[in-house]
Amino acid sequence: MENRAIFSGRMLAYLLVLPQFAISLIFFYWPAIQALWQSFLVQDAFGLSTEFVWFENYVNLLRTPEYYQAIGVTLVFSAFVVVLSLVIGLLLAVMANHNVTGVQIYRTFLIIPYAVAPAVASVLFIFMFQPGLGMIARAWNPILNGTHAMILVIIVAVWNQISYNFLFFLAGLQSIPKSVIEAAAIDGARPVRRFWTIVFPLLSPTTFFLIIINITYVFFNTLGIIDTATGGGPNGATQTLVYKVFQDGKVGADLGGSAAQSVILMIIVVVLTAFQFRYVEKKVHY
Amino acid sequence: MANVALRNVRKAYPNGFEAIKGIEFEVVDGRFCVLVGPSGCGKSTLLRMVAGLETVTSGEIDIGGRIVNQIEPADRDIAMVFQNYALYPHMSVYNNMAYGLRNRGMPKDEIDGRVREAARILELAALLDRKPGQLSGGQRQRVAMGRAIVRQPKVFLFDEPLSNLDAKLRIAMRVEIRKLQRRLNTTSIYVTHDQLEAMTLADILVVMNGGQVEQIGNPLDIYQKPATTFVATFIGAPPMNLMPMRYASLGLPDGTDGVIGVRPEDLEVANDGAAEGSIAFELTVAAIEHVGAETYVYGMRPQQGDADTISAKPGEPPPGEILVRVPGQEAPAIGEKIRVLAPRQKLHVFVDGGRKRIEL
Amino acid sequence: MIEHRRFGNLLPHLVLLAGVVVVAFPVYLAIIASTHDNSVIANGQMPLYPGSHALETYWHTIVSGTQKTTRQPVGGMMVSSFIMAVGIAVGKIAISIISAYAIVFFSFPFRMTAFWIIFVTLMLPVEVRIYPTYKIASDLHMLDSYSGLILPLIASATATLLFRQFFMTVPKELVEASKIDGAGPIRFFFDTLLPLSVTNIAALFVILFIYGWNQYLWPLLITTRDDMQTIVIGIKKIIDVHDALTEWSVAMATAVLAMLPPVAVVVLMQRLFVKGLIETEK
Numbered sequence: 001m002e003n004r005a006i007f008s009g010r011m012l013a014y015l016l017v018l019p020q021f022a023i024s025l026i027f028f029y030w031p032a033i034q035a036l037w038q039s040f041l042v043q044d045a046f047g048l049s050t051e052f053v054w055f056e057n058y059v060n061l062l063r064t065p066e067y068y069q070a071i072g073v074t075l076v077f078s079a080f081v082v083v084l085s086l087v088i089g090l091l092l093a094v095m096a097n098h099n100v101t102g103v104q105i106y107r108t109f110l111i112i113p114y115a116v117a118p119a120v121a122s123v124l125f126i127f128m129f130q131p132g133l134g135m136i137a138r139a140w141n142p143i144l145n146g147t148h149a150m151i152l153v154i155i156v157a158v159w160n161q162i163s164y165n166f167l168f169f170l171a172g173l174q175s176i177p178k179s180v181i182e183a184a185a186i187d188g189a190r191p192v193r194r195f196w197t198i199v200f201p202l203l204s205p206t207t208f209f210l211i212i213i214n215i216t217y218v219f220f221n222t223l224g225i226i227d228t229a230t231g232g233g234p235n236g237a238t239q240t241l242v243y244k245v246f247q248d249g250k251v252g253a254d255l256g257g258s259a260a261q262s263v264i265l266m267i268i269v270v271v272l273t274a275f276q277f278r279y280v281e282k283k284v285h286y
Numbered sequence: 287m288a289n290v291a292l293r294n295v296r297k298a299y300p301n302g303f304e305a306i307k308g309i310e311f312e313v314v315d316g317r318f319c320v321l322v323g324p325s326g327c328g329k330s331t332l333l334r335m336v337a338g339l340e341t342v343t344s345g346e347i348d349i350g351g352r353i354v355n356q357i358e359p360a361d362r363d364i365a366m367v368f369q370n371y372a373l374y375p376h377m378s379v380y381n382n383m384a385y386g387l388r389n390r391g392m393p394k395d396e397i398d399g400r401v402r403e404a405a406r407i408l409e410l411a412a413l414l415d416r417k418p419g420q421l422s423g424g425q426r427q428r429v430a431m432g433r434a435i436v437r438q439p440k441v442f443l444f445d446e447p448l449s450n451l452d453a454k455l456r457i458a459m460r461v462e463i464r465k466l467q468r469r470l471n472t473t474s475i476y477v478t479h480d481q482l483e484a485m486t487l488a489d490i491l492v493v494m495n496g497g498q499v500e501q502i503g504n505p506l507d508i509y510q511k512p513a514t515t516f517v518a519t520f521i522g523a524p525p526m527n528l529m530p531m532r533y534a535s536l537g538l539p540d541g542t543d544g545v546i547g548v549r550p551e552d553l554e555v556a557n558d559g560a561a562e563g564s565i566a567f568e569l570t571v572a573a574i575e576h577v578g579a580e581t582y583v584y585g586m587r588p589q590q591g592d593a594d595t596i597s598a599k600p601g602e603p604p605p606g607e608i609l610v611r612v613p614g615q616e617a618p619a620i621g622e623k624i625r626v627l628a629p630r631q632k633l634h635v636f637v638d639g640g641r642k643r644i645e646l
Numbered sequence: 647m648i649e650h651r652r653f654g655n656l657l658p659h660l661v662l663l664a665g666v667v668v669v670a671f672p673v674y675l676a677i678i679a680s681t682h683d684n685s686v687i688a689n690g691q692m693p694l695y696p697g698s699h700a701l702e703t704y705w706h707t708i709v710s711g712t713q714k715t716t717r718q719p720v721g722g723m724m725v726s727s728f729i730m731a732v733g734i735a736v737g738k739i740a741i742s743i744i745s746a747y748a749i750v751f752f753s754f755p756f757r758m759t760a761f762w763i764i765f766v767t768l769m770l771p772v773e774v775r776i777y778p779t780y781k782i783a784s785d786l787h788m789l790d791s792y793s794g795l796i797l798p799l800i801a802s803a804t805a806t807l808l809f810r811q812f813f814m815t816v817p818k819e820l821v822e823a824s825k826i827d828g829a830g831p832i833r834f835f836f837d838t839l840l841p842l843s844v845t846n847i848a849a850l851f852v853i854l855f856i857y858g859w860n861q862y863l864w865p866l867l868i869t870t871r872d873d874m875q876t877i878v879i880g881i882k883k884i885i886d887v888h889d890a891l892t893e894w895s896v897a898m899a900t901a902v903l904a905m906l907p908p909v910a911v912v913v914l915m916q917r918l919f920v921k922g923l924i925e926t927e928k
Contacts, residue, residue, distance in 0.1 A: 031778030187386030
C-alpha cells in the first residue's frame, strides 16, 4: 500500500467516503449499538420505564428451554445442510472437472438454484411435496410433524446452496496444476487414491472456506425458507436462532431479550467472519 | 533397464491437426536420448505419449519389449521430471519421494532406505522435512529428480527440467543430471529446446521440427554433417551461415539450385594468401562484437541483383550477412573490406529446398 | 481424467445428468404447474407435460392476482421488485466505488479507520439488527417507500473490498501519466478508472441484482401496503391460506415469474456471474 500514486484533495476524499460512511453509521452501527444497549435493559409490562439490568437478559435467555431448542435446531440444521450440500457440490464439481464435453451446459443448469430466492425455492418444494399431488406418501405432514418439517427445510436449503459450493469447488479443482495430477498418476496412484491423497488435501482451503460460508448461510439466509415453509413450527421444530429473534420481535414483548439474542448472534457472526478471513489468508500457494 | 522403441508413431487431433507425423527411432538400454527442437515441434507431445499422458493415434511405443500404447502411465514403470517439477505442495520432501513407492505397496523400511539413499545422492538429506514451498528452484528440481530415481524405473523421462532455472544453475544441474544418469544407467529421454543442453547431454540426439524427425544421431556427427538446413542452423551456436549456391563455383552439375552453408568458426579472415582448396569472398564489415576470447565479425556480401538473397525470416540473420568467428581480440574496423576464406571440406551443400544434403 | 477408459466419460455424464435433474426438477414442475388449470392440480391429476392454460394463467397472475390473498396483481409486484433490485445494485456499486476510490487513491487522516469501519459492516448482516434498524427507518419516515427498501441495504463492505482490491492492481504509472496530462482526480476517475472497471462493475451488478431481487426479511418488515410488496414476499401470501384451496397454478406462475429475472441474468451472464462470485469472496 505504501507505493501508491495518490491525489491530493482531502475534502474530495471525505466527500467520496461520506455516503457509505453515513449509511453504515445510520443503518448499521447505530442499530447495532442500540441492540447492545437494549440488551442490558428490561422494560416493564407497559413499556413505560426501563431499567438497567446488566446481564440479566442474557442469563434469562440461557434459562429458557426455547432458547436451547433454537440452538439445537440451528445446530442440527447447519450440520445436515453443510455436510449434504458440500458433499453434493464436491461430487458434481469433480465430475464436471473431467473434461466432459458440454460441461458448459451442465454448469448453466447447476447454477440456477443460486438465483432462486430461498423463499421461492421453499414454495417450489412445498408444492412438490404436497400430499395432494401424489408425489409423496400421504403420511408426509410438515405442518404437524416436526421431523418432516425439518427435513423439508433441510432439503430446500441444500438445493439452494448446491450451486455455490459447486462453483467454488470447481474453481478450486481447476486451480490445481494438471502436472501435479499427472505426476501422481505416474507415481502409481489410481483415480480414487489420487483424489484422497492429492486433490482433497489441496482443496482444503476451499473446503474450509465453504464450510464457513455454508454455516453463515444456514444461520442467516434461511429465514425466508422457514417463514414460507413452516413458520418456525411445529412447536419450534424449525425455529433457528435468527428466526427466534424475528418471531420474538414481532410479538414485541421482550425488547431486552430480543436484543440480547441479537447481540449473541452478532458475536457468532464476528467469530465466523474472523475465521473466514484468517483462512482465506492461508490459501495454498503453488 | 529397457530399450524404448517408437515405430511409426503418429498423433492427430480431432480437428485434423497432425502433431506427430510418423516418427521412428530406438533408444538402446542405458542411453541418454535428447529430443530437441523449436517450440511447437512436438517433442513434448512425443515424450508425453511415451509416458502415457497423451494418446497414440497410430504406431507403437515399445518399452522393454512390451507395447505400452494401451497401458496406463502408472503401469509403464517410468518416472518423469516435469518442467515445473509438479511436486506435491502439501507433502514434505520425504513424502514427495515416498508417495510413489507407497502406492505400490512397498514395505516401510524399504521405502525409507530408498528415499534416504536418493536424498544422499542428491544432497537433500537436510531438507527431508521441508515442504516444496520452502525450497529454492534448484532444490525443488532435485526433489523432482529424487522422486523419479527412488522408483528405479525402466525409463526416465525429462520434460525441459532446467528451463525454469537461472543460467548458472542450469549449467551446474546439467552436469549433475548426466553424472546421475551414467551412474544409474537408466534409459533416459530428455526434451529441451536448448541446443547446447542437447549437445552436451545426448548420447543420441533427435532433432525435431514440425512433428517430424529431421535427423537422428550422435551429437558430433550431427554437428559435422547436418542433414538439412534446419538442423544446420539449429545445432551449433552461433548458427551456420547460409548463402545461395551460385555464390561459389563448386563444380556441381549446371542447374543445381540450393544453399551453401559454412560455420562461422570455419571461416578465416585472410586478406592475402593463397585460396587453394578454399572459396574466397569479399565482405564489408557491418558490425563487431567482442566476447572476450574471440570476436564476432558481421560482414555483408556485396549484393548482386535482387534475386541474390535468401529471404530472412524473423530470428534469422538479414540476407547477405555472414558471421565470422575470429579468435582473439583483434578485428577489422567497421566499413573495412575484408576477404574471407572457406575451406572446401568445411562447406555444406543442401538442395531440394534445404531438405537434402549432398557431399562435395 | 488421465486414464483412457472406453467408458471413462460415462460416469461423469451420468452423475452430472442426475445432478441437473435434481436441480431442475422443482423448477420444471413449477413451470408445468403454471400451465395447467388449477382444478386439475388440486385433484392430484397434473401430468408431467405442459398444459394448455399457460397464457390464461399468466395473464391472470400478472394482471389480476388471486382474489383471496394478495389483492395485488403480480405484475405490480414485479415492478416493485425490479425497482428495489436495480436500486440496491446501483446504489451499492455507486457508493462502494467512490469509497474505494477515496481509500486507495487519496491520503487523509483516518483513512484506514474509515476503511475498517466500512469493513466491519460485513459482520452485521441485516438479520442481526432487524428491529433496531426497522425502528430507525420508521423514525425517518421510510416505511413503505423505495428509499426505505433500498437505502438500509446499500452499505456494502463486499463491493468496497472488491473495488479496493482491483484498484490496488492499477499500475501507479497510470495515475502519474494522468497527472502529467493535467487530469485531476475527477477526470481520472471518469476517463480512466471507470472504463477499466467495467467488467468488475458488470460482474458485481449481476450478483447484487440477484441479492436485491431475492431479499426477503427486510422488505417483509418495511412494507405494509400491498402495492409496495415485492414478488418474493407476495409469494408467501399466495400460498398462505391454510384450509382454503391455494390456487396452485397462480402460485406456481408467480414462482416462475419470481425466478425469471435472476435466473435469466445468471444464465445469460454466466461468465460475469461466476467471476463476480469468486472475486467477491476473496
